[in-house]
Amino acid sequence: MFRFALVTDVHICNEEAPYEGVVRKLCHQALPLLGDFVEFCNQQELTFAAQLGDFIEDIPGSVESDRTHFQSGMRVLSGLRAPLLSVIGNHEQVNLSVDEICSLAGLETPYYRRTFKGVKGVRGLRGVRSLQDDSALDVLVLFSSSIEHTDIHISAQQMHWLEAELRDCSDSTIVLVHHPLDEQSLLGNVWFEKYPHYCFVEERVALRKILKESGKVKAVFGGHVHQTSVSRIDGIYYVTIQSLVERTEAGAASSAWALVELDKDRLLMRLYGAGPGEFELCL
Numbered sequence: 001m002f003r004f005a006l007v008t009d010v011h012i013c014n015e016e017a018p019y020e021g022v023v024r025k026l027c028h029q030a031l032p033l034l035g036d037f038v039e040f041c042n043q044q045e046l047t048f049a050a051q052l053g054d055f056i057e058d059i060p061g062s063v064e065s066d067r068t069h070f071q072s073g074m075r076v077l078s079g080l081r082a083p084l085l086s087v088i089g090n091h092e093q094v095n096l097s098v099d100e101i102c103s104l105a106g107l108e109t110p111y112y113r114r115t116f117k118g119v120k121g122v123r124g125l126r127g128v129r130s131l132q133d134d135s136a137l138d139v140l141v142l143f144s145s146s147i148e149h150t151d152i153h154i155s156a157q158q159m160h161w162l163e164a165e166l167r168d169c170s171d172s173t174i175v176l177v178h179h180p181l182d183e184q185s186l187l188g189n190v191w192f193e194k195y196p197h198y199c200f201v202e203e204r205v206a207l208r209k210i211l212k213e214s215g216k217v218k219a220v221f222g223g224h225v226h227q228t229s230v231s232r233i234d235g236i237y238y239v240t241i242q243s244l245v246e247r248t249e250a251g252a253a254s255s256a257w258a259l260v261e262l263d264k265d266r267l268l269m270r271l272y273g274a275g276p277g278e279f280e281l282c283l
């Protein structure tokens, strides 16, 4: 069994800019909430923990503020006992170069692969003990470039890399990428209903074809949309998770994150914070 925790769209910033007249991201709460996520993770037996991008809220023209906010977040995540995977989002790309983001996040390259060994004897979310112990989980982290928010691309070079890596991956492979690769509904979404061209990776049809033809990818996890969504295309689950700091109708931050268990034949995802729930997905 593999167990991992995901948090996304943390939007660390010390000031909050209204969006179309309404404050929707409670950025000043990002660091304490990220601390809560770390504390939660450290109570679990995790294969890894990941933040799925938009780690900071950019301040127009202020490289120094963005850098400081990124460093503050990384200091909080340094308290994780589990390995950390970082995904690059669009807000960190506005003022910071890709090289600097990688340096701040401790990454050698903006897209990469990690392989983890399964753990045995772990008590699962539903109380079942996993006996699977000799498997490997491959995690492919993609980099969707986007500076102007409308120019969301995954390069041809990266797609070639993805195809080559997949040939060598195990049958339990997942993908992490900030921007969605599916076609989920944006109806009622306060950020993207009117602006779908701000939302999805432009090369997503070609990317989905690569993932499908590998026969190895179980699920793709991301953020950006600020909504929790699960869709299934060609046998692969495409999941997005609500932002940690999204202002709920009650006025508080969502405090959302996900805990995922992956077995050979099942993916179980438990959501925490506002809008809690559980998904059991057959593989």
Ligand SMILES: [Fe+2]
Pocket (backbone or CB within 6 Å): 053, 054, 089, 090, 091, 178, 223, 224, 225
């Ligand atoms: Fe984003």
